[in-house]
Amino acid sequence: MANPTAAMLVIGDEILSGRTRDANMHFLAGELTKHGIDLIEVRIVRDHAPAIETAVRALSETHDHVFTSGGIGPTHDDITADCIARAFGAHIDVRDDARALLEAHYDKSGQELNAARLRMARIPDGAALIDNPVSTAPGFTIGNVHVMAGVPLVFQAMVASVLPALTGGRPLLSQTLRLNRGEGDIAATLSELAAEFDDLTIGCYPFQTNGVFGANVVVRGTEGARIDAAITRLAKEFEI
């Protein structure tokens, strides 16, 4: 049986302007791979309501899961929760369960739960809260969309809250063979190998270190024995 599929939607002007380098995509990709969920596509869009809604709808229809990152804080440019609600045709307002979490948190820290912070309790009807052990303000899951914060520490904690409850498939395994040859010298052999081991994916990533050309060949699949067989064959072909 094929693994479940996933897409990610990263929301934020600061990524697209080059001010901030996104770290969440790379983290999520690694976690999903370990969990046996195949990340198929990533989109990065601005803090712009039509762009967010269009992307969420498109990705939600074509993948088993969608993970979003960014735009759920207390400021005016945090519009993700309302956009997701609209994409699902769900009513959204400050919800009592989320408000109770924030009240307890700000009571303890002696800060005011003002109108801006209360926006972080806006949760669509029917959504399940995602636990945020770092800074309390929750994410949420509605339909097949998991809505999470952009701050990497919080995003990572939310992924840890969400992933164990999702049915994974077979983890994607991989092995890497480093060859000190130009990519063009090994391409024909790789092509034959890829045709024979068509249940695996075989990638080739060239590098250049101190003027020496080489390539890392990465063999991926869900069956360890098959990966072993492909790597063994490859090593033999190149007399390693």
Added chain:
Amino acid sequence: MANPTAAMLVIGDEILSGRTRDANMHFLAGELTKHGIDLIEVRIVRDHAPAIETAVRALSETHDHVFTSGGIGPTHDDITADCIARAFGAHIDVRDDARALLEAHYDKSGQELNAARLRMARIPDGAALIDNPVSTAPGFTIGNVHVMAGVPLVFQAMVASVLPALTGGRPLLSQTLRLNRGEGDIAATLSELAAEFDDLTIGCYPFQTNGVFGANVVVRGTEGARIDAAITRLAKEFEI
């Protein structure tokens, strides 16, 4: 007049599996911002022909420029050039001008221009070559799509070859004000400021350093004087 818009398409299983952390998106974002071209959307897709073709068509129709990264090397998983040709309905084969570049390069380095390497001379009819001063194998521009390599050094060199010829708009300028206050304490003021300065975008990026909560407020726009005015107002509001 509004700035030209751009989208980026990153192609590669290795990014989506979490093996490799993409570096090209962040680089391109910064370069486009300096050049006055607005990066509106990024998509990352697998080495999978239908995914590449669908994304290229969609992005090419909705943006002034599309920049792609990855999948133009000599191995079997390098399918980008053929996919782009199909997306444009263009014929593709080894082209004499690209072949001549590769012949000269491999003659000089004493390596064989074998069938695999010759694949890097597959260029669609009507495309203009993009210079690659790092490793010779060219990228190309067809229609409004600029097809470039995934290896960061090569990608960066190709961007430097392409960008000067593109008409830019007004560079996006920005100033950052660091406030040692929780995001929730400044959100209301930022919201008023954003409404008043509606020609600027005002972003708020929270941080936590040694237990102190703070936020960087980033004001972006094309008119330096307006950004100055917004930052001055903000500093006054918070008595900095």
